[in-house]
Amino acid sequence: MDNRIQEAVDLFQEVMIYGTERVIKSVDHPLWKEYSPEQIQLLKLISKEKQVTSARLAVMQAVHKSAISSRIKKLLQKEVIQIVETTDRREKLLELTDKGQTILAELDKVLTDYLEKLMSENIADEEIDQFLTIFRKLKTIIKMDGV
Template sequence: MTKSKLYQAVELFEEVLFVGTEVIHREISHNLFEHVSRQQFDLLNSLMIKGPSSPGSLAVLQGVHKSAISNRIKKLLEKGLVEWDANELESDKRSKLIKITAEGEKVINDGNAACFSIIENLFDDVEEEKIDTFIEILTMAKEKLTTKGESKE
């Protein structure tokens, strides 16, 4: 594969993510985002995927200042969607991990169900073999990125 084809694929993937995110947020915002903001939903989603995390690592992941994450965590704590990890023994919140609650998982699952419904309608006429190829490519990318991420720790 030539680099120009790879660049074309990456640019197209970025455009699909960008436009797809806009469409999905617009389609589900009236139900989902009346209780949590998009940023809070993204933080919950990060915790769902990554597991208990420090506020600092969440700030890096979301590309925002720690004070923005602290504010989001505070609001999510008040809503019962996250909690401080009880396994942490230290009383210093800077070293504690935040984790998603069962209620937070329900918010993510509801959002994902709405998202998958939209995507399913977009691709209901795509051949299964093409979906299989797409899964293979994304699985390979995930494995390579995971390996690369683990080698830097």
């Protein structure tokens, strides 16, 4: 395997792991204390999918269904998600409530503001353009893979 690919994978994983930790420690906002990183990611996934089953969320977060059930229960209690009944009574879909959409928009704004400051101080515009080009391409490739 090309060593550059291995390095890219390693760097990506490190940025995701340590970057998430740094953001959590650095972003000072009440919502970041009220919702766990896993709950925030779950809200983002539900938002992207519009309506989604808990089984699919478990696969997407790479955790056991019991972990997803616990997160879903907490988010239902906070009234940021709701269950949508379908014609198949066995299948229950989850979607964001209006409150959930508002909370997620605020969380996204706080995160974007923080990352914008971090990047504008340390990364040139051309590098941001290169990053976007590569990640758009990766997103297309991954979606073509049937994910």
